[in-house]
Every structure is written in C-alpha cells, then in structure tokens.
Amino acid sequence: SQQGEEDPQALSIQEGENATMNCSYKTSINNLQWYRQNSGRGLVHLILIRSNEREKHSGRLRVTLDTSKKSSSLLITASRAADTASYFCATDGGTGRRALTFGSGTRLQVQP
Amino acid sequence: DSGVTQTPKHLITATGQRVTLRCSPRSGDLSVYWYQQSLDQGLQFLIQYYNGEERAKGNILERFSAQQFPDLHSELNLSSLELGDSALYFCASSPRDYADTQYFGPGTRLTVL
Numbered sequence: 722s723q724q725g726e727e728d729p730q731a732l733s734i735q736e737g738e739n740a741t742m743n744c745s746y747k748t749s750i751n752n753l754q755w756y757r758q759n760s761g762r763g764l765v766h767l768i769l770i771r772s773n774e775r776e777k778h779s780g781r782l783r784v785t786l787d788t789s790k791k792s793s794s795l796l797i798t799a800s801r802a803a804d805t806a807s808y809f810c811a812t813d814g815g816t817g818r819r820a821l822t823f824g825s826g827t828r829l830q831v832q833p
Numbered sequence: 834d835s836g837v838t839q840t841p842k843h844l845i846t847a848t849g850q851r852v853t854l855r856c857s858p859r860s861g862d863l864s865v866y867w868y869q870q871s872l873d874q875g876l877q878f879l880i881q882y883y884n885g886e887e888r889a890k891g892n893i894l895e896r897f898s899a900q901q902f903p904d905l906h907s908e909l910n911l912s913s914l915e916l917g918d919s920a921l922y923f924c925a926s927s928p929r930d931y932a933d934t935q936y937f938g939p940g941t942r943l944t945v946l
Contacts (some may be wrong), residue, residue: 763835763937764876765921806905809876813932819889820866821932823876 727810727824735832740797740804742827745790748814753786754821755795758807767795767808802833836860837938839924845944846944851912854941858905858926864888865907866927866935867899882907883930914945 726744745754752771756764758819770786770793777784783796794825797804806826836859846852867879871891878891882901892907893899896914901907901931911918921942 751931752933756937761921761940761942763837763939764925765835766934766936769934812869818931819881820878820891822878823868825875 727808727827729827731764731828731830733830733832734800736800736802738800740800740829740831742795742808742810742829744793744795744810744824746793746810746812746814746822746824747791748812750788750812750814752813753784753793754811755782755784755793756811756823758809758826760806764809772783772804797829800829801832802831805829805831835936835938837924837926837936839922839938839941840877841941842939843942843944845946846930847946848914848916850914850945851910852914852943854909854911854922854924856907856909856924856938856945857893858907858924862926862928862936863905864930865901865905866925867893867907868925869911869920870923870940871917874920877925888930893901899912911943916945917925919943919945 754769755767758764768779781798786793807826809826810824838857863884866881870876879893881939900907921940923940924938927935
C-alpha cells in the first residue's frame with residue numbers, strides 16, 4: 722500500500738512558472754526524498770531532507786518538511802519543458818527503515 | 834546514468850511461465866532493492882538484500898524470489914506468471930543497509946500474455 726499521497730495528481734503549467742507538489746505520509750520518518758521519473762524510465766533522485774530539517778534547496782528545487790503535519794512540498798522554480806515528468810515522494814517509514822515507500826506521484830506537464 | 838544496470842529491458846512471456854530479471858548495482862553499493870511499478874498499485878517495494886543477505890521484505894508474492902550473489906549482482910525470479918504480473922520491475926542500489934538515497938536502474942518491462 723502507498724504510504725504517501727501526492728497532490729495534485731496532475732499539474733500543467735507554462736514554461737517559466739513555478740510548480741508546487743505536495744506529499745503527505747503516515748508514519749514517523751528519518752528522511753523524505755523526492756524522485757523524478759520520465760515516462761517509463763528509471764527514477765532519478767532529486768533531493769533528500771532529514772526529519773530534523775525544515776527546508777532544503779538544490780538548484781531550482783526547494784523542499785519543505787513539516788513532521789508535525791506529516792507533509793512535504795516540492796517547489797520547482799522557473800520550470801522548463803525538460804521538467805515534464807512524474808514526481809514521487811518517498812519515505813523510509815516502515816520496513817525497518819530499510820526500504821522506501823513511495824507516494825502515488827504527481828504528473829507535471831510543462832508547456833513550452 | 835545511475836550506474837545500475839538491468840537486463841533484459843523488455844520481456845514478453847506467457848502465463849504460467851518463469852522468468853529471471855538481473856540487476857548489477859553501482860560499484861561499491863552493497864544494498865540491492867527490487868520494486869514493482871504497475872498502473873493500479875504504483876511503486877511497491879518487493880525485497881532488499883545487503884551484502885548477500887535478505888534484509889527486508891515488502892509486498893512480494895510467494896511465487897517471486899530473489900537472491901544476491903557474492904559479486905553483489907542480484908536476480909529476481911518470477912514464476913507461475915499471471916497477467917497481473919505485467920509491470921515495470923526496477924532494481925535500485927545504495928551503499929548502506931538503510932533507506933538513504935537509492936540509485937535506480939532503467940527497469941525491465943515485463944509483459945505476460
């Protein structure tokens with residue numbers, strides 16, 4: 722079963738706009754990660770935020786984590802057509818913290 | 834390129850058959866994870882090996898089994914295949930025995946007819 726739920730399920734924006742995706746999870750975590758998947762291909766790790774961090778930046782990506790609400794958000798600024806992909810949050814809650822539990826994903830379409 | 838390789842890329846087989854998927858982790862990574870991605874179930878963790886030992890099990894069916902060899906490559910065996918087993922199967926690797934950053938292979942697309 723999916724631990725995380727992502728919102729929205731799909732998002733369509735214009736190039737240059739910002740895209741925000743949200744993730745909610747159920748159990749306590751050590752870290753939360755975001756991955757990108759281009760259609761039918763392997764997942765690419767984007768960013769990891771630990772449970773004692775509230776915000777983290779990497780290039781055009783900004784991730785926030787609110788452990789009291791069990792939620793995270795991924796912001797992509799100044800989006801590009803190449804950002805078109807599905808984005809998944811993943812947590813290490815459960816399975817003895819050995820494996821990742823993925824959310825259902827947000828499909829982002831960036832129109833040129 | 835993540836450094837994780839998976840073979841084959843595509844596999845088409847019939848119900849009732851058995852297949853083997855292969856994964857080579859990144860150089861130096863001791864953990865190998867297997868995930869299944871299907872339209873109805875999303876990304877599901879199947880099983881993890883660390884340095885040859887099974888360490889965690891997820892939603893893996895009894896018809897499925899895996900192992901990690903001394904050279905750290907891993908194989909996922911799927912038997913008595915059913916139509917519902919059609920999915921993308923991903924292997925991921927990481928250096929550690931806990932869920933930190935994982936590096937995913939390109940996947941094997943299995944189609945059961």
